Amino acid sequence: DKGNHRHFMAKEIYEQPETISHTLSHYVDMGAETVALREALPFDFADLRRLTISACGTAYLAGSVAKYWFERYARLPVDVDVASEFRYREPPLESGGLALFISQSGETADTLAALRYCAGQGQHVASLINVPESTIARESQVAFPTLCGPEIGVASTKALTAQLTALASLVVAAARARNTIDEAQERELVRALVELPRAVSAALGAEAQIERIAKRLSKAKDVLYLGRGAMFPIAMEGALKLKEISYIHAEGYAAGELKHGPIALVDETMPVIVVAPSDPLLEKTLSNMQEVAARGGKIILITDEEGAAKVGAGVAETIVLPTVPSFVAPILATIPVQLLAYHTAVFMGTDVDQPRNLAKSVTVE
Numbered sequence: 001d002k003g004n005h006r007h008f009m010a011k012e013i014y015e016q017p018e019t020i021s022h023t024l025s026h027y028v029d030m031g032a033e034t035v036a037l038r039e040a041l042p043f044d045f046a047d048l049r050r051l052t053i054s055a056c057g058t059a060y061l062a063g064s065v066a067k068y069w070f071e072r073y074a075r076l077p078v079d080v081d082v083a084s085e086f087r088y089r090e091p092p093l094e095s096g097g098l099a100l101f102i103s104q105s106g107e108t109a110d111t112l113a114a115l116r117y118c119a120g121q122g123q124h125v126a127s128l129i130n131v132p133e134s135t136i137a138r139e140s141q142v143a144f145p146t147l148c149g150p151e152i153g154v155a156s157t158k159a160l161t162a163q164l165t166a167l168a169s170l171v172v173a174a175a176r177a178r179n180t181i182d183e184a185q186e187r188e189l190v191r192a193l194v195e196l197p198r199a200v201s202a203a204l205g206a207e208a209q210i211e212r213i214a215k216r217l218s219k220a221k222d223v224l225y226l227g228r229g230a231m232f233p234i235a236m237e238g239a240l241k242l243k244e245i246s247y248i249h250a251e252g253y254a255a256g257e258l259k260h261g262p263i264a265l266v267d268e269t270m271p272v273i274v275v276a277p278s279d280p281l282l283e284k285t286l287s288n289m290q291e292v293a294a295r296g297g298k299i300i301l302i303t304d305e306e307g308a309a310k311v312g313a314g315v316a317e318t319i320v321l322p323t324v325p326s327f328v329a330p331i332l333a334t335i336p337v338q339l340l341a342y343h344t345a346v347f348m349g350t351d352v353d354q355p356r357n358l359a360k361s362v363t364v365e
């Protein structure tokens, strides 16, 4: 049932304040403002030397955001790779490491093969799954849930924000266990998560502006998405979502890579979407934006109130998100890139919920 929405994808985008809350309620003790994991862990975060994350598509991008978080807050080294590369690379793994597999369906063939490889290499095997009875969940020593309900739209939306919410919770748990944050910092991070659903609701309010931008985007042949730090995977996600449902070619790049190649593409006809809320990396991204503007590129900036105040001329459009702690900013920034892809696809008249050539669950490699 799509409710009042035209597509399941729209319904699922709009469900996110609730699905994030629901996921969070599994991981967080709201009263104590702590993360309280319900699952028995077959490993101790304090003893881990490395975390290896494998997944595909959007789930891989969730893992890519988590790499920034685990390294920053828990000082835990993370390798993250797409499962189809990881499994055939057969990387050496120190026994006793933790391998984490992220999958909405829990049936993705390459992710499952990566899991079996890691189990054979003496890794602790954990997964983050939306379908609890799935193969990946069953073959894991511990299966952490995303509680976003069934996702019908082929393009993943609410599953991604639920994955990020659960991953953020695991990061806090790991950081506490490893003593890289103290109790006060834990409360601060948990509060940022608890306040996130309200910010997500506010971010959904930019829809009318985004629809207007999408109308212009639907005329583009190529679109570039840029981000730094944990916003880099969100830029990749924006590009992935746009190409899969609107069929417009899009690429996500680390903003610092711009001058190492992709800037050659920039001209008056190419929209450049920059995902850059206010954080210590914003200044760097602003100078990349100047390079784009100098070549006539049309910049669509996704930032927050603080970031918008720092931006000068040369930006065609600014989508302003509520200012949130930088820990949860990548989750919030997911909302406008989803809406942008969705409305562009609606303008293009594509089959938004069932894009051509794509399947919801990729059980063959």
Ligand code: F6R
Pocket: 056, 057, 058, 059, 060, 102, 103, 104, 105, 106, 107, 108, 111, 154, 155, 156, 157, 240, 241, 244, 360, 361, 362
């Ligand atoms: C993109 C998308 C896909 C999936 C990927 C993994 O919108 O939906 O990239 O994220 O096929 O699927 P799961 O999470 O089921 O393993």
